[in-house]
Amino acid sequence: MDIKQEDTICAISTPVGEGGIGLVKISGSGASAIARKLFQPSLATFPLESHRLHYGRICDPASNQTVDEVLLSYMAAPRTYTREDVVEVNCHSGYAVLNRILDLVLQAGARLAEPGEFTRRAFLNGRLDLSQAEAVIDLIRSQSEQSLLHANRVLQGGLSRQVQAWRECILSLQAELEAAIDFCEDLEDEPADFLSMLQNLQEDLLHPLKEVLDHYEDGRILREGFTIVLVGRPNVGKSSLLNALLKKNRAIVTPFPGTTRDVVEDSFILSGILVRVLDTAGIRRRPDAIESMGIERTFQSxxxxxxxxxxxxxxxxxxxxxxxxxxxxASERCVMLLNKVDLLQKVLVRQVQERFGGSAPILSLSVLNPHDVDKLRDFLTETCLRNPLAMGHSTIIPNLRHKSCLEQALAALCRTRDLLQKGVYGELASIELGIARHQLESILGWVQDDEVLDRIFSQFCIGK
Ligand SMILES: Nc1nc2c(ncn2[C@@H]2O[C@H](COP(=O)(O)OP(=O)(O)O)[C@@H](O)[C@H]2O)c(=O)[nH]1
Ligand SMILES: [Mg+2]
Structure with a gap:
């Protein structure tokens, strides 16, 4: 994307629609001049005092007509989100008001911000590193307490500090290695002893990186939630279970087989984590045309x-x-529920085991019994929603970009280890260390790649 850093940019930062407060945000060197053209303060005088809210009106400079009564804040660089001069107009949130103010700001010399451009400037001006900027998106998208907690940790630099610490380790290994190489040149033909370096490499880098990568999946669940699909033949109680888990009558329950024909989806929070539940059409042998479409969707889910x-x-x-x-x-991701145990039992756990065997756990319950459903919730919390924060894993990989950088760093470090073990390839090992360091620096955004930045910031909304 070809965007000019020196432009003054503006956007409506609040969601469209009627509401109490709407916010028009302006950032760049022209911000205070624009405020001067459009804002008539009731008490304050120009130049406006920085980091204060000023009460007054936004007027159309051409007609001097009032557009809205507002609170305007002026924040002089560098103590601002973008590290540039920022003006924020808190007006009423109505379609016409917000658009009229935005229009006047544009006429006064600003241009419309691209999606995420305010945060992109915060990054380019050094207020946030790249993982922190990405955490801003995660924070906005958080739907559960735990994903919010995680996004905040990354935003406050938890992950960046860890990545920087790993980078420091690589740097000191590189220095040690260079020294060892020089020393070996003096000794000639003597294979170097990289033992202590190998030990540091293992303990400070290989082991922790592997561990963090192993927990990637837990982090994904924390952020995006956990998806459960309810399946079974018709009338076994899938929709009843959906309703029981959600504690509301979401799906239609009847004694007639074939009631649910489409996938019914909803979500609830379990131990602070978002759980999506999909109730599906029962799988049966001779479905009618609509049911068979439903069953196809069941398989997709x-x-x-x-x-x-x-x-x-x-x-x-x-x-x-x-x-x-x-x-x-696929049995590794399945739990069998033997339902309706409140009625006379025609099927026992043992029979299910004999017929279907496998390693999937089997629980007996009646989904109509709230106590049983609570037990199921506990089971899910303990076995599936392994909350990495609760388990004390402080470093959780936020997204695929980080994951792939860390994997590549780890691969380079493994090659370093193999080379050092052979004892004669010091120079090559040093190159591999350089590759690993470069990958860690990409996580922080120290290596600038416009394509990566475009991809990241295009996920933002306009006005952030
Ligand atoms: N007695 C008893 N009836 C149940 C239980 N679970 C579901 N049902 C009944 O079984 C019938 C089918 O339930 P439903 O949830 O629609 O099944 P689905 O077709 O799998 O979605 C309904 O009449 C439910 O009230 C249970 O645990 N005990
Ligand atoms: Mg149903």
């Missing part, structure tokens, strides 16, 4: 899910339809 909850009706003998469900299940 099973592929997306983090966990499949497979319901079996304990009050009815097992059927070929249960076999059909079994045929579609």
């Amino acid at each position: 099973m592929e997306e899910a983090d966990l499949v909850l497979w319901l079996i009706d304990a009050s009815q003998p097992l059927t070929e339809e249960d076999d059909a469900v079994f045929g579609k299940i």
Whole structure:
């Protein structure tokens, strides 16, 4: 993207729609001159005092007509979000008001900000590093307490400090290695002893990086939530379970098989983590045309899910339809629920085990019994929602970009280890260390790549 850093930019920073307060934000060297053209303070005088709210009116300079009564703040660089001069107009949030003010600001010399351009400037002007800038998006998108907590940790520099510490380790290894190489040249033909370096490499870099990468999946769940899909033959109680988990009547429940034909989706919060639940059409042998489309969707949902909850009706003998469900299940992500145990049982856990075997856990319950549903919730919390924050993993990888940089750094460090173990390839090992360091620097945005920046900031909304 070809965007000029020296332009003064503006945008409506609040969501469109009617509301109490709307915000028009202006950043750049022209901000205070624009305020002077449009703002008539009631008490303050120009130049406006910095980092204060000033009460007054925004007027059209051409007609001197009042557009809105506002609170305007002027914040002089560098103590601002973008590290540039910033003016914020707090006006009423109405479509016409906000657009009229934005229009006047544009006429007064600003241009419309690109998505994420305010944060991009904060990054380019050194207020945030790249992982912190990305955490701003994560913070805005957070839907659960735990994802918010995680985004805030990254925003406050938790991850950056860790990455910088790893980088420091690499730097000191590089220095040690250079010294060792010089020393070896003096000794000639003597293989170098890289033992202590190898030990540091293992303890300070290889081990912690591997561990953090191993927990990537937990971090994804923390941010994006955990997806559960409910499957089973018709009438086993899937929709009843959806309603019980959500504690509301979301899906229609009837005693007639084939009631749910489409995927019904909703979410709830479990131990601070967002859980999406998909209730699906029952899998059966001779579905009508609409049902078979529904069943096709059931199969698709099973592929997306983090966990499949497979319901079996304990009050009815097992059927070929249960076999059909079994045929579609990848057992490592499945928990079997033997439902309706409040009725006379025709199927026992042992029989389910004999017929379907495998390693999937089997729980007996009645989804109509709130106590049983609570037990299921506890089970899910303990076994599936391994909350990495609660487990004390302080470094969680925020996104795929970080993950791929860390993987490449780790690969280069593994090659370094192999070279050092051979004892004769000091120079090559030093190059590999350089590659690893470069990857860590990319995480922080020290290596500037416009394409990467465009990709990151295009995910933002305009006005942030
Ligand atoms: N007795 C009893 N009935 C249940 C239980 N779970 C569901 N049902 C009933 O089974 C029927 C089918 O339930 P539903 O949730 O629509 O099943 P689905 O087709 O799998 O979505 C309804 O009449 C429910 O009230 C249970 O644990 N015990
Ligand atoms: Mg249903």
